[in-house]
Structure formats: C-alpha cells, structure tokens
Amino acid sequence: MRLVRMFALAAILVSLFAASVLADNSERIYGRITTVDGDEFEGYIRWDKNEGAWVDYLNGNKDLHRSNKSHRRRYSDRKKKITIFGIPIGYSSTLDYYTGSAQCGVRFGHMLSIEVIDDDAVLITLKSGRELELESGSTDIGTNIRELVIEDPVEGEIEFEWDDIESIEFKQGGSSDVSSFGKRLFGTVVTRRGDEFSGWICWDIDETFSKDVIDGKEKGRNREIKFENIREIHRRNSSSADLILVNGKEITLRGTNDVDSSNRGIVVTDLDLGEVVIRWKDFESLQLHSSAPVVRYDDFDGGDRLRGTVYTEDGDQYSGQIRWDDDEEYTWELLDGNYRDIEFNIEFGNIAEIHKKGSRSAIVILKDGRTFRLRGSNDVDGDNKGIFIETVAGDEEEIYWEDFEKVIFGR
16 A cells, blocks of 8 residues: 555656646746836746847947947948959959948847837847847837737736836746646748758747647638647648647648748747748748757856957967957847858857858858858858958957858857
8 A cells, every 4th residue: 555655656756757848937037117107017938029038139320430340330441352354453442431331140049128319210138238229120118019928927918019018127037837828839840952950949030939729721621729739830831830739630721821921930049049030932831840959048158248359361370359240249249141041140259260152152150060151141152242350459359251261150
C-alpha cells in the first residue's frame, strides 16, 4: 500500500512538473504601462499584434543625428576607385549627401523602458543605460499601431490607444501566469529550396500565439482553426495550403491571405541569428513544436559597442570600435540583406565575420558557424556608406566598400 502511495505521489509530482513547463511564460514581454492620466497597469504585453516575447523586435527609424552626436551628416570629396580589367588606374571624386536616418530594430529584451515623446516617436532606454530615439517606420510606433494590449491579472485584458500611453517599464514576469493568448508559437520552416529555419514564428506578420487562428475556406465552408490545434502547414500552391492537425486530420484551406500568395510573410525569429522573412512563393512547410527554449528577460544585456578588426584589400588592418555602413554601431543592431529571395535581418552580436564578394554581395559568417551570402542592401554591397573604425589611439579611419576586404568582430 505504501508503494502504491509512493507511485501516486511520484505521478502527481511529474504531472505538476510537466504542467509548470507547459505554462512557463518567462519569455513573454511583461511590464507596467503608465497612461497620460497617471493610471498604471501591469502584466503580459502584446505589441502591434505580432510582438509578444523578449526575442521580438520593435522596429522604427533611427535619427542618426540625435542618436550619435559625432555622426557625420555629410561626406565630402568621397573618392571611388576606377579600375579597368581589374587594374586600378585612379579615383573619381564625388560629393555624397546623407539624410541622417535609417531603419532600425531592437529586441524587447534589451529595453528597460519606452517613453512616448510624440505621435510617432519614442525614447527607449536600454539596459546598458544608452538612450535611443525611434520614429515611426512601421506599425510598431505611432498612431498606426494595430494593437497594444496588456493582460492585467486584476483588471483583465486592456487595449490602449497610442495617445493613452505615457511610458512602459519592462521587467521579468511570472513564469506560470496564465495568458489568454496562449503560448508564443515556435517551429521550423522549410523553404522550397530546402533551407530550414527554426525559431519563434509569426504567421502572415500577424498571428504569433497558440490561441490565434488561421482562417480560410474548406469545401466552401468558413473555417477558423487555432494554431494550438495545428501540427503542420504545407504550401499546396499559390492559392491554398494543406494543414495537418494534432489529431492527425488533414484539411485544405484557401481563399484568405493566411493560406495564399497574398500572405504578407512568415517570420522566423532566431536568437542566434535575428529574423528571416519568407514569402509565400518561397515557403514549403511549417512544423510547429510543442515546446520552445525558455528565454528570459535577464538573458539580454542591452548591447555594447561593435568592436573588431577591419582588413583592406591593400593589406592594411585597423582595430577598434566599428560603425558599419555609417549607422550601425551596437551589437543589438541589424544587418540586412537577401539570401535566395529570403529577407534577412541579422543581429550584429551574432556575426563573427563579414567578407566582401565583389560590389554586390558579402559573405556573412555567424558565431554558430552558419554562413550566408547576402545581397540587395547597402549593408552588403557597393552602396555601403562607409565602414568607420575608432582606434585605441582615438583616430577615426573610414574604409570604403571598394577598399574593404573583411571584418572580424570581437577583437
């Protein structure tokens, strides 16, 4: 009898442990919202529908003149190398003006707080103590935000207008608190060329939680299926998709942007990469996983200055703090480009090396060993606005893309 009770107790403990694992919401964005009227609400936060975890990005436009007082607003007498059959014969001189703003993204986990300072601008304080001002460059910031919801444990689910908000302070939430949105989606996407990307999933730049639904028509009937009931999604053609449910049933949906070529993109957020955006024409399948790595607020440090050694084609090398493309200078910032028609936004802190491959592309080597050849962005081609190195001696060296060979970060 005693043995039976021991087995029963063990079973209960296993069940409680399993339940706590399944209910772990440590990865969720959590904080206190203060309104312009002075009211305060605290709980899990869903931002613009598609951000809900510390790994997710807040996107906007960075005003370089304000965020970097030493930033050059104008290039004077920029020289470009002239070559014939690969042989340098001289330089051309041009005047190049720069507007002073750039697209920017930062993970919520790096932030201490957000203060609303205008209808379309925020002041972010990072864990490092640095401040960053972002203006509306997406629906993440400003009156065009699609949704801003907090799950207050006392008052329930509350949706805010942008004009209601004074500030948001972030902190780690409870791991077992219940969320009406369910768990953050996590899975593996396979492209039609066979590439695989695993991470937190955002479907159609919209659905990010297990309680969210994918909708479409099945045999003329309207269907709304929660992601928690889906095991796999397969692209059938440009106008439909096959779903395999967790109970094994297979259905075909069509007729909405969730399941056809008007899908706005499947986003995979990878802690060791950044994020990739896969269009419907390149999408093959998604397998959703029942569990995900636990990423807590304390796992982010607010970032640091980019450091490394830049090598030129002439054999010179310069070590120190780096400003890439004359606008990215911190580890939390993003390098963007395209790989096989897939949009990449790679966090600089995850990059080990960058090697130039002519005037139109570059090889990016991640710290985990993955390698991608990116093109289609001034971060990785001849439109790069310059690679600046502040040496230990305090000198600033500027390397043009024409002269650049490679950079090795972390030195």
